[in-house]
Amino acid sequence: QKEVEQDPGPLSVPEGAIVSLNCTYSNSAFQYFMWYRQYSRKGPELLMYTYSSGNKEDGRFTAQVDKSSKYISLFIRDSQPSDSATYLCAMSAHYGGSQGNLIFGKGTKLSVKP
Amino acid sequence: GAVVSQHPSRVICKSGTSVKIECRSLDFQATTMFWYRQFPKQSLMLMATSNEGSKATYEQGVEKDKFLINHASLTLSTLTVTSAHPEDSSFYICSAREMGSPLHFGNGTRLTVT
Numbered sequence: 001q002k003e004v005e006q007d008p009g010p011l012s013v014p015e016g017a018i019v020s021l022n023c024t025y026s027n028s029a030f031q032y033f034m035w036y037r038q039y040s041r042k043g044p045e046l047l048m049y050t051y052s053s054g055n056k057e058d059g060r061f062t063a064q065v066d067k068s069s070k071y072i073s074l075f076i077r078d079s080q081p082s083d084s085a086t087y088l089c090a091m092s093a094h095y096g097g098s099q100g101n102l103i104f105g106k107g108t109k110l111s112v113k114p
Numbered sequence: 115g116a117v118v119s120q121h122p123s124r125v126i127c128k129s130g131t132s133v134k135i136e137c138r139s140l141d142f143q144a145t146t147m148f149w150y151r152q153f154p155k156q157s158l159m160l161m162a163t164s165n166e167g168s169k170a171t172y173e174q175g176v177e178k179d180k181f182l183i184n185h186a187s188l189t190l191s192t193l194t195v196t197s198a199h200p201e202d203s204s205f206y207i208c209s210a211r212e213m214g215s216p217l218h219f220g221n222g223t224r225l226t227v228t
Binding site: 004006008032034036041042043044045046049088102104105106107 | 118120123155156157158160205207209216217218219220221222224
């Protein structure tokens with residue numbers, strides 16, 4: 001079993017739809033959870049960052065972490081064509097110097113149709 | 115916010131030549147930077163951790179003589195792909211972390227070896 005599983009999609013939704021993106025993981029030591037957005041031929045851009053379980057909201061984006069189920073989600077409300085990108089989940093057991101040891105999901109490619 | 119600049123964004127080179135990729139932290143000092151490789155539809159794979167003033171730490175399976183990393187200052191790390199071959203063609207991304215913040219990524223370098 002891979003440490004982080006993420007459905008690669010592609011996921012296609014109409015403009016205005018609510019999008020749900022998810023990752024599951026196997027390592028119970030993970031405490032730091034991130035969502036990155038990557039446009040084509042660009043580097044990943046940090047969208048959301050959460051620690052341990054719970055919800056975090058930022059504008060149209062909501063991140064949820066359920067450590068008991070080893071499941072994290074990113075919700076996008078009122079999706080826009082500009083949200084079309086690949087969304088990568090990432091997680092780590094440590095915040096400090098070993099931050100490079102983030103484990104990434106494969107990314108879910110999202111397409112929002114006008 | 116923290117900005118990481120990567121240059122060049124795209125490079126095409128002939129087999130057997132060497133290519134240097136630069137990664138700069140523009141508005142913060144980064145004692146540690148990270149280099150990743152990303153194949154199409156695959157997740158980011160950590161190649162090495164670049165440490166200012168000391169040798170880089172390479173992940174298992176990454177040839178340190180082929181992928182030379184130099185972190186000469188607190189704002190610059192370079193990755194040199196030596197004697198490049200077509201199988202080295204990939205998307206290379208660097209990242210850095212400002213103290214107290216999650217990782218920020220450069221925009222990546224697409225290397226094509228002909």
